[in-house]
Amino acid sequence: MFKKKITFKxxxxxxxxxxxxxxxxxxxxxxxxxxxxxxxxDWASAQEFFKAIFASPxxxxxxxxxxxxxxxxxxxxxxxxxxxxxxxxxxxxxxxPLVSIIFLGERITLLRWAGILFILAGVILVSLSSKExxxxxx
Amino acid sequence: xxxGLLLVLFLIALTSLCDTxxxxxxxxxxxxxxxVFTLNITKFLKFILQLLIxxxxxxxxxxxxxxxxxxxxxxxxxxxxxxxxxxxxxCIFIAVASRIILKEKFSSLRWLGTGLIVLGIVFVSxx
Numbered sequence: 001m002f003k004k005k006i007t008f009k010x011x012x013x014x015x016x017x018x019x020x021x022x023x024x025x026x027x028x029x030x031x032x033x034x035x036x037x038x039x040x041x042d043w044a045s046a047q048e049f050f051k052a053i054f055a056s057p058x059x060x061x062x063x064x065x066x067x068x069x070x071x072x073x074x075x076x077x078x079x080x081x082x083x084x085x086x087x088x089x090x091x092x093x094x095x096x097p098l099v100s101i102i103f104l105g106e107r108i109t110l111l112r113w114a115g116i117l118f119i120l121a122g123v124i125l126v127s128l129s130s131k132e133x134x135x136x137x138x
Numbered sequence: 139x140x141x142g143l144l145l146v147l148f149l150i151a152l153t154s155l156c157d158t159x160x161x162x163x164x165x166x167x168x169x170x171x172x173x174v175f176t177l178n179i180t181k182f183l184k185f186i187l188q189l190l191i192x193x194x195x196x197x198x199x200x201x202x203x204x205x206x207x208x209x210x211x212x213x214x215x216x217x218x219x220x221x222x223x224x225x226x227x228x229c230i231f232i233a234v235a236s237r238i239i240l241k242e243k244f245s246s247l248r249w250l251g252t253g254l255i256v257l258g259i260v261f262v263s264x265x
Contacts, residue, residue, distance in 0.1 A: 028213055040214075096219060112261065123251065
């Protein structure tokens with residue numbers, strides 16, 4: 001069975017996956033932002049949009065980061081349970097809005113922060129509920 | 139603005155749905171192999187190679203590319219913090235799909251968590 005204890009190395013990996021996960025969304029947003037003047041209404045404009053966006057270095061930086069996070073995440077899951085890893089990794093729900101405020105100049109209302117906290121709590125509960133299946137195998 | 143918000147929410151639902159379908163196909167591909175988790179590298183590589191010839195896997199790949207394209211469209215229209223929070227609705231789709239299609243068991247804790255996510259998305263969308 002898997003170990004449940006989080007070692008210092010695992011914690012570092014979890015923090016790295018949080019930070020890189022946030023970076024993915026930042027990169028994708030940056031790539032999309034440059035193309036936001038294009039109004040996608042039909043097939044031709046969609047082709048133009050995707051041609052431009054796939055030429056953006058930000059998009060490829062994002063895809064490369066997706067691959068890196070996949071490797072880090074697989075390493076984490078080979079060491080600890082999913083129900084332990086997900087709540088710690090869910091901090092990207094806080095990091096992404098923070099990055100949006102600082103680097104993208106977005107504004108977040110108090111109501112929206114409340115919503116973000118509800119989502120965070122929900123994701124943590126859902127991941128914790130998977131523990132019950134492991135404790136009571138058939 | 140109201141109409142724009144609805145369109146963006148619809149697109150986010152669509153990308154979440156494609157993502158869910160992709161996850162289901164991936165799960166179907168993996169389930170068909172009866173793989174037991176191991177850290178043995180040769181066994182693992184053999185598993186990956188067997189996985190690569192499964193048609194389910196390629197269907198999963200196609201859906202995840204479609205999901206990415208729609209996601210990029212969303213990001214060109216909406217704030218990142220809003221889109222990212224609303225994208226958590228894929229948790230709900232995956233919950234419902236694994237309940238109905240994969241017949242996985244559901245605890246009350248999981249329903250509570252899913253409910254909180256729905257509530258959170260409503261809060262994030264109000265503005």
